[in-house]
Amino acid sequence: MSTVTDLKTDKYESNRREAIRAAASVFAAKGYHGASTADIASELGIKQGSLYHYIKSKEEALYEVCLLGIEDYVSRMKSIAGSRQSSEAKLLAVVTSHLASYREKNEAMKVHNDERLYLPKERRGELKRLGTLYRTLLEEILQSGINAGTYRADIDVKFVSKTMIGVCNSWGHHLVRYPELDMFEIVQKCADYFVHGLIETTR
């Protein structure tokens, strides 16, 4: 009996997830305001009005997309941060995870970064919490690299972490827009560049 109820619920939930993914795709392509609920419905092969069986409002859809975009990305960061590796290995893993996130669930990530500010402030609390958590964990990785003597003691970890996130998002956009780009090549170059910079040294 409970099995029956669960099955029904599961189907609804799975349809709902489909709807959120369709919204992600449409928002990523046209922007939140440029996209219509008819576009989303059309992506799902249903009529505009039917969409409201799964979402309460267009804004709710945006919120769900943004959450989807950042959640698994933060959880990956958590497991990297908690792992036993060198700071350098962690950094490489972070960049890989960040760019892979764009490649795999690219639309939701993009929407999170480009459109979340269109949500009313009251609705951004959880997103902000997750974003800050992500950056804090990255800062800790950097700090431990400094403590280990691998990285320069005079770097501003907050500045560097924000810069790295900016770089990853920038390349993430390129990856979404140009599917022919080789993700691993970019990851490699980013990590190398983050660590060694431009300058010629005797290594």
Added chain:
Amino acid sequence: MSTVTDLKTDKYESNRREAIRAAASVFAAKGYHGASTADIASELGIKQGSLYHYIKSKEEALYEVCLLGIEDYVSRMKSIAGSRQSSEAKLLAVVTSHLASYREKNEAMKVHNDERLYLPKERRGELKRLGTLYRTLLEEILQSGINAGTYRADIDVKFVSKTMIGVCNSWGHHLVRYPELDMFEIVQKCADYFVHGLIETTR
């Protein structure tokens, strides 16, 4: 007589520029699709319909804003690239110019970066040309640094230039959003980080 005509023309042109600037401000705050022509008119203190005395369409306004956003920014790059300084000095100047551009005409720059893809492709030719020119000039600066032995010979100049532009745009966004940020501090840190990276070296 021609003076008279010129004066009139000048006034119209100056009003038109005002309208473009208002559009920049509104597009930056609400996004192209989220902003209405009524918003722009209201910023100017006129009625929605009156706006069309100065622009042919909302899309034309977006185009003009994007052009405004990138033009002077490219011309500054030209003069830096053509100047007689070391590659390192040029790089610092580029970052300064890029971020200052955000600080001064911040809205148009932001709109260029965030909204230009909403223009139909046919209308993006000139913008693309200017953007590519900018990147090419940056690549030349990097290459001359390599040739001079200052920078590592094994860096991918195209990759690095794109990354730098990404970083500048990312910090540009922060600068627009948080006016309390110290631009010169960020410029300094970016330049340092670009060149030296994270790694501890005996310098």
Added chain:
DNA sequence: AATAAATTCTATAGATCTATAGAATTTTAT
């Protein structure tokens, strides 16, 4: 097969929003 529940559809109210036309007003030129 009959009944209940879930899903989708149609139709629409009520707000937009862009662009235009022509009238009213303000500014400039004679």
Added chain:
DNA sequence: ATAAAATTCTATAGATCTATAGAATTTATT
């Protein structure tokens, strides 16, 4: 001061677009 030109306004046609209500249809249960 009068005429001409430029600017702004009002009003509106014609397209949107979101969200809802209730009917029709499909799917699941007994």
